[in-house]
Amino acid sequence: MAEPILTVEHLIKAYGETPVLDDISFAVKPGEVIVVVGPSGCGKSTLLRCLNGLEPTQSGRVRLGNETVAYGGKNLTQLRQRIGMVFQSYELFPHLTVLDNILLAPTKVQKRPKDEVQKEAEALLDRVGLLAKKNSYPRELSGGQKQRVAIVRALCMHPEILLFDEVTAALDPEMVREVLDVMLDLAKQGRTMIIVTHEMQFARAIANRVIFLDGGKIVEEAAPADFFDHPKTERAQRFLRTFTFDAVK
Amino acid sequence: MDWNAIQQYLPLYQKAAVLTLRLGVAGIIFAIVIGLVCAVIQYDKIPVLRQIVGVYIQLSRNTPLLVQLFFIYYGLPKVGIRTNAELCGIAGLAFLGGSYMAEAFRSGLEAIEPIQTESAYSLGMDRWQAMRYVILPQAMSTSMPAFMANVIFLLKETSVFSAVSLMDLMFTAKDLIGMYSKTIECLFLLVVFYLIILLPVSIVGSLIERRLRYAGFGS
Amino acid sequence: MLDLGLDVLFKGKNLARLLGGLGVALKISATSVLISLPLGILLGVLMTFRSPIIKAILRLYLEFIRIMPQMVLLFLVYFGTTRAFGWNLSGETASVIVFVLWGTAEMSDLVRGALIAIPKHQYESAEALGMSRAQAYWYIIIPQTVRRLIPLSINLITRMIKTTSLVLMIGVVEVIKVAQQIIEANRTASPNAAFGIYLTVFVLYFFACWPISLLASYLEKKWK
Numbered sequence: 001m002a003e004p005i006l007t008v009e010h011l012i013k014a015y016g017e018t019p020v021l022d023d024i025s026f027a028v029k030p031g032e033v034i035v036v037v038g039p040s041g042c043g044k045s046t047l048l049r050c051l052n053g054l055e056p057t058q059s060g061r062v063r064l065g066n067e068t069v070a071y072g073g074k075n076l077t078q079l080r081q082r083i084g085m086v087f088q089s090y091e092l093f094p095h096l097t098v099l100d101n102i103l104l105a106p107t108k109v110q111k112r113p114k115d116e117v118q119k120e121a122e123a124l125l126d127r128v129g130l131l132a133k134k135n136s137y138p139r140e141l142s143g144g145q146k147q148r149v150a151i152v153r154a155l156c157m158h159p160e161i162l163l164f165d166e167v168t169a170a171l172d173p174e175m176v177r178e179v180l181d182v183m184l185d186l187a188k189q190g191r192t193m194i195i196v197t198h199e200m201q202f203a204r205a206i207a208n209r210v211i212f213l214d215g216g217k218i219v220e221e222a223a224p225a226d227f228f229d230h231p232k233t234e235r236a237q238r239f240l241r242t243f244t245f246d247a248v249k
Numbered sequence: 250m251d252w253n254a255i256q257q258y259l260p261l262y263q264k265a266a267v268l269t270l271r272l273g274v275a276g277i278i279f280a281i282v283i284g285l286v287c288a289v290i291q292y293d294k295i296p297v298l299r300q301i302v303g304v305y306i307q308l309s310r311n312t313p314l315l316v317q318l319f320f321i322y323y324g325l326p327k328v329g330i331r332t333n334a335e336l337c338g339i340a341g342l343a344f345l346g347g348s349y350m351a352e353a354f355r356s357g358l359e360a361i362e363p364i365q366t367e368s369a370y371s372l373g374m375d376r377w378q379a380m381r382y383v384i385l386p387q388a389m390s391t392s393m394p395a396f397m398a399n400v401i402f403l404l405k406e407t408s409v410f411s412a413v414s415l416m417d418l419m420f421t422a423k424d425l426i427g428m429y430s431k432t433i434e435c436l437f438l439l440v441v442f443y444l445i446i447l448l449p450v451s452i453v454g455s456l457i458e459r460r461l462r463y464a465g466f467g468s
Numbered sequence: 469m470l471d472l473g474l475d476v477l478f479k480g481k482n483l484a485r486l487l488g489g490l491g492v493a494l495k496i497s498a499t500s501v502l503i504s505l506p507l508g509i510l511l512g513v514l515m516t517f518r519s520p521i522i523k524a525i526l527r528l529y530l531e532f533i534r535i536m537p538q539m540v541l542l543f544l545v546y547f548g549t550t551r552a553f554g555w556n557l558s559g560e561t562a563s564v565i566v567f568v569l570w571g572t573a574e575m576s577d578l579v580r581g582a583l584i585a586i587p588k589h590q591y592e593s594a595e596a597l598g599m600s601r602a603q604a605y606w607y608i609i610i611p612q613t614v615r616r617l618i619p620l621s622i623n624l625i626t627r628m629i630k631t632t633s634l635v636l637m638i639g640v641v642e643v644i645k646v647a648q649q650i651i652e653a654n655r656t657a658s659p660n661a662a663f664g665i666y667l668t669v670f671v672l673y674f675f676a677c678w679p680i681s682l683l684a685s686y687l688e689k690k691w692k
Contacts, residue, residue: 307678311630311673312670312677313630313634315633315636316633319666319669320667324662324667327471327659327660327662328472328663405535405536405537405538407537409637419539419540423543426547430551432547432551440540443540447535447536
C-alpha cells in the first residue's frame with residue numbers, strides 16, 4: 001500500500017476558548033479524493049487553511065511526506081509550493097492578466113524558465129476552455145472563468161496535493177457546473193485532492209472518501225455511497241436531511 | 250498691464266520656476282521613499298520601528314513646513330548640523346511629505362484584502378515576494394488619487410522656500426515688487442507660473458481618479 | 469554640555485511673548501474658521517443644485533483657490549489690492565480674507581463630497597418607508613452627512629492653524645516673527661538661541677494642532 005502524501009495527526013485549534021478543530025486525524029493517499037462536508041461553522045475551511053499553514057494551531061501536526069507543515073514553521077514556502085490551494089473568492093491578482101497570474105509564482109518563486117511555464121499554462125488554459133482569455137484581466141471574466149483560472153494557477157506549480165475551499169460557493173448557479181467539470185477531470189487524471197463543498201451530488205460523484213465534520217470533530221468517515229445512503233450517526237442524518245425538501249402540497 | 254515689464258521679468262521667473270520644480274521634485278522623491286518605508290513598517294506592524302514611525306508622522310503632520318524649515322535652516326546649524334538652503338528645502342519637503350505619502354500608501358495597503366496575501370502565500374511566496382509582486386502593485390494603484398493630491402499639496406508647499414532665502418517664484422515676485430512696484434505684472438506672472446506647474450499635475454490627478462473610479466485594471 | 473540656547477526662553481518675558489505670537493496666529497485661524505464653516509456649508513449645498521451657471525461659477529472659484537498656493541493668495545490680496553483698488557489692508561485683515569476664501573472653498577468641497585457620498589438607495593429606502601422628503605433629510609441624510617463631515621472639518625481647523633504660519637511672509641507679527649526678534653536680541657548673549665527658540669516654536673505648533681488631530685481621528689474611527 002502506498003505511503004500517504006498528507007497526514008493529519010491529532011490537530012487541535014481554538015480561537016481563544018472556542019474550539020474549532022478538536023483532535024482531527026486522517027491520512028490522504030496518492031490519487032485519493034477526499035471530500036469534507038458538514039454544516040456551516042463546523043471548521044472545514046479552517047481545516048484546509050491549517051493544511052496550508054495559514055492558521056496557527058494549538059497542538060497536533062500536519063505532515064507532507066516526512067516534513068511538518070506549520071504556521072510560521074520552517075520551509076513553509078517550499079512546502080506550500082507542493083500544496084495547491086483554491087479559494088472560494090478566487091483571489092486572482094487583479095493587477096495581472098490571466099497568463100501573468102499563472103506565470104507569477106512558477107517564474108518568481110520556482111525560478112522556472114518563462115517559455116516552458118507559458119507553454120504549460122497555455123495547454124492547461126486550453127484544457128479548461130479559457131485559452132482565448134489569456135490576456136484578459138480578472139475583472140473581465142465571469143466568476144466561473146476566474147475560478148477555472150485559479151485552478152490552473154495552482155496546477156502550474158505542480159503540487160502533489162490540491163485543496164479546494166468551497167470553490168463554487170460564490171458562483172451563480174449556472175457557473176457551478178463548469179468549475180465542477182474541471183475538478184472531475186482532475187480526479188480522472190488521478191490527482192490527489194481535498195475538497196470542501198456544499199454540492200452533495202458532486203461530492204458523491206467525485207469522492208473516494210467522505211469526511212463529515214461537525215463541531216470541530218470528525219463524526220463520520222466513509223465511502224460516499226455508504227455515507228450518503230446509510231449515514232450511521234444521527235448528526236449526519238440530520239445534516240443530509242437539510243438538502244431535501246418535503247412537498248407542501 | 251505693462252507687457253514690456255513682463256517680457257523683461259520673464260527670464261527671472263523661468264529661472265525661479267526651474268528652482269521650484271527641481272527642489273519640489275527632489276523633495277517629493279524622498280518623500281515617496283520615506284512614505285513607502287513608513288507605510289510598510291506600519292502595515293507589517295514591526296515593533297519599535299512602528300512606534301518611531303507613529304511619532305514621526307504626528308510630528309510631521311501637526312507642524313507647518315515653514316516652522317520645520319526655520320528649525321532645519323537656522324536651528325540645526327547651532328548643534329553642528331549644517332545644510333545649504335537647497336538641501337534644507339529638499340529635507341523640509343521630504344520631512345513633511347513623508348508622513349503624507351505614508352498615510353496614502355498605508356490606506357492603499359490596508360484596502361487590500363488579507364486573503365490576497367494568503368493566496369500569494371499558498372503559491373509558495375515568502376513575505377517579501379507577496380509584498381513585492383502582489384500587495385504593493387495593487388496598493389500603489391489604490392493610493393494613486395491620494396498620492397496625486399499629495400504631489401499637488403507638496404508642490405504648493407514649496408511656495409514657502411523663500412523663507413530660507415531660496416530664490417523661488419515667491420522670492421522673485423516679492424523682490425521685483427519691492428524694486429520696481431510693477432505689482433500687477435509681477436503677481437500676474439506669479440499666478441501664471443504656478444498654473445503652468447500645477448495645472449498639468451492636477452489634470453493628470455483627476456484623470457487617474459476617474460480611471461480608477463470607473464474602471465480599474467485592464468481597460 | 470551642548471548649549472541648546474534654551475535659557476533664552478526663560479529670560480524676561482520671552483516665553484510669554486512667544487505664546488502671545490502663537491495667540492495672534494490662533495486668533496487669525498479661529499476667526500477664519502468661524503466665518504468659513506457656515507459659508508462653506510452654504511456653498512457646498514449650492515454645488516449640489518442643478519443650475520449649470522451656479523455650478524460653473526462656483527467650480528471656477530473653487531478650482532482657482534484650491535490650485536493656488538496659499539502663499540500666492542496672500543500676495544494677491546495683500547499686495548494686489550493695494551495696487552488695484554488703492555486699499556491699504558493690514559497684514560492681519562489680508563490673512564483673514566485669504567483664509568476665509570480658502571477655508572470656504574475647502575469646506576464647500578467637503579460638504580459636497582459628504583452629500584454625494586450618501587448612496588441613492590438611502591433616499592429611496594426612506595421613501596419606501598413612507599417618509600416625507602423633510603423627514604428623510606432630517607432622520608436619514610443629515611445625520612449621516614454630519615458624521616462624515618465633522619472629522620473632516622476638524623481636520624480643516626488644523627490645516628488652517630498650520631497655514632497661518634505663512635502670515636509671517638506678509639509682515640504680521642506672529643510666533644515666528646517674535647522668535648526672530650528674540651533670537652536677534654540675544655545674538656551675543658546666547659548665540660545658540662536659534663536652536664532652542666525654533667524648537668520651541670515647533671513644539672508650540674505641534675501642541676496646538678495635535679490634540680485637534682487626535683480628536684478628528686477619534687471621531688472618524690468612532691463613526692465609521
